[in-house]
Amino acid sequence: MVSNSRKNLIYSLVLLVLIGAVYLYRNREVSQIDGQNNSPLAGWVNLSGQTMGTSYQIKFKTNRNEDFQSGVDSIFSRVTNAFSSYEVNSEVNRFNLDDSLASPSPDFKDMLAFAKDLNTQTLGAFEPTQKPLENLWGFSRTGPYQKDSIELMYVMPSVGIQKLMVSDSIIQKSNPGTLLDFNPSALGWAIDEVATYLEKLGIADYWIQIGGQIRANGQNERGELWKAGIRYPDLSTGEAKEGVLALENKTISPAGNWEDFYVRDSTRISFTLDPRTGMPVRHGLLAAWAITADSKKADALAEVLLILGTREAIKMDSLDTELEMILIHNEKGSSLKIYASPEIQPFLSFPIQ
Known part of the structure; x- marks a missing residue:
């Protein structure tokens, strides 16, 4: 027979476990960031996967029944083909390998126009042609160091988006060393495109996360x-x-x-x-x-x-x-x-x- 004291101990342990489970359940929303909840309520769609070298998570509320994944995949494919440094045959990689890019896509031309405007507004602080500088410099816990023996004075002439010659049919370099890198804005570009796609479908409540960047509109599943x-x-x-x-x-x-x-x-x-x-x-x-x-x-x-x-x-x-x-x-x-x-x-x- 089990003694009363042992029974009481067992009951106490079971009660503590139940109390702990209730506490964790009631506080799960406090510790949880909205995008980490992969089990949305009825009426909510959750899409996730990989794009442009990072992960994405998209959540939205809709009563429509259609293949949203193919629509999102189409957007990511288009953005990847234009801007991704991870895609060998992307437009940006083809431009970096050659002295020019013929017949650039509308996305590529629009991104260049955006980049030039922001470069002017920030007095050169936003600079998508700084890749040669990144190739020159490295960092460690002890500080910066020059990875290459090339002097800075030889690298700087290849830096500057204003030096690119742009027309409707071709984009050309004035310096063969110029390299474009749209990573500082490509993820945001993709997020905006997905948001436009959702809003055209009448979707007002959504969360779009690519990498560490998040766009949120309307309200979440809890109406907050x-x-x-x-x-x-x-x-x-x-x-x-x-x-x-x-x-x-x-x-x-x-x-x-x-x-x-x-x-x-x-x-x-x-x-x-x-x-x-x-x-x-x-x-x-x-x-x-x-x-x-x-x-x-x-x-x-x-x-x-x-x-x-x-x-x-x-x-x-x-x-x-x-x-x-x-x-x-x-x-x-x-x-x-x-x-x-x-x-x-x-x-x-x-x-x-």
């Missing part, structure tokens, strides 16, 4: 704003914590990593090159999130913020009413700090001091 995860430092302890940003019909795009850096003159510095100088940045901005309604612009501007540095980024925040941002930075000898645009602070789960 979608929530994107933000990894941030606890300013008192320096430990990494998980927070969220509620997205209201906007895109969030990250750049940099505040946990990965090298130190110069008591300042933590990111592994970032400035295409305007050809040199690594020297400021203390380590990570940036750009938040705006235009996904391809958010994708590109996140990288731009990381190049500009904290002061210039905040100045840009005050001038561009369509752009919001989160910055994690430090100054010489100081601890990490967090800046967030005033407009988004009520949508963050953590306070900004």
Whole structure:
């Protein structure tokens, strides 16, 4: 026979397990970021897979019954064929191998026009021809180093999107060393195209995530704003914590990593090159999130913020009413700090001091 004391112990253990299970169930929504829930409710569609060297997740609410996957695959195929450095025969790779690209696709011409405009607006900080600089420089925990013995003065003439000659029928290089890289905006371009596809079908509630970039519109399965995860430092302890940003019909795009850096003159510095100088940045901005309604612009501007540095980024925040941002930075000898645009602070789960 089992003693009463042993029975009581068993009952207590079972009760603790049940209480723990209920607690985890009731709090699953708190710890879960919206895109990680792979079992949407009835009326919701969930698509996922790989594209352009990374993963994607698309969730949306609809009462339509059709093959959404083929529509999304068609968009990804078109964007990959134009911009992906992972596709050997993509237009961007064919341009980089040759001195010109004949009969560019409408997507390719539109991307070039977008890139030229943003290059002008950011005074050269957004530069899709900086690949030769990336080939020249490397980074380690001890700092930047030159991977190639070629002098910077020989590389810089090949950098500059304004040096490309563009017409309806052909795109040509003025310098054979020029290389295009649309990765800083191609994922955002694909997200915008998928969003347009869904909206044309009358779909208003959706989540589109490619890599670390997210566009969210309308509401999630719980009738709330979608929530994107933000990894941030606890300013008192320096430990990494998980927070969220509620997205209201906007895109969030990250750049940099505040946990990965090298130190110069008591300042933590990111592994970032400035295409305007050809040199690594020297400021203390380590990570940036750009938040705006235009996904391809958010994708590109996140990288731009990381190049500009904290002061210039905040100045840009005050001038561009369509752009919001989160910055994690430090100054010489100081601890990490967090800046967030005033407009988004009520949508963050953590306070900004």
